[in-house]
Amino acid sequence: MARNSPEPDSLAPARNTSPIPHHPSHSWRIQRHREVSSTSDLAKEAPPWTVVVAERQTQGRGRLGRTWHSPTGGLWLSAVLPPPVPAQAMVALAVARALSAACGLPVRYEPPNDLALLGRKLGGVLVETVFAKGRPIKVVVGVGINVNNPSQAFPSPLSGRAIALVDVLGAPQDLKVVTRAVLAGIEAAHKEAVCHKWR
DSSP, rough: OOOOOOOTTOOOOOOOOOOSOOOOOOOOOOEEEEEEEEEEETTTTTTTTTEEEEEEESSOBBBOOOOOOOTTTSSEEEEEEEESOOOOOHHHHHHHHHHHHHHSOOOOOOOOOTEEEEEEEEEEEEEEEEEEEEEEEEEEEEEESSSOOOOGGOTTTTGGTBBBBHHSSOOOHHHHHHHHHHHHHHHHHHHHHHHHOOO
């Protein structure tokens, strides 16, 4: 059964002078669920500056509609932004940089939408635009990160290509810390898109 529990203080804006932010600067509306089919499907019905987070997805999807393995222990979220629409590469690169800064690991963006660590797939980013009357009204950024779901538990052949933060760091990680880093990266990409629009 799905469960919503908004937590306005858990991801509240935090002061940070680092050039690569570890924390979001915007106040997000948080929707938390134990299990959903897809966080992006729920996010498409939500207003901008909402983030939908699930403990697991039963029908998570990646690029080209491919199935995304989303077990308990990973970070599965979809964030809703107002226009303008940031490029998928811009978002993925910003998220990779924010994760690297927060976790102290060399997370890299690998086109077209992968997040890689030590040559293996850590996660991915999917940017989808919602239109009304032919105009973009919001952007849904779906992010999946293998955090506390060890790669050896993945079904074959995914186990040989995937990696999780727990595999490298050797201990379970705080999902809220990882969530903050991801949202900070998403915000950075959106800010860049806004600045580019007005240049």
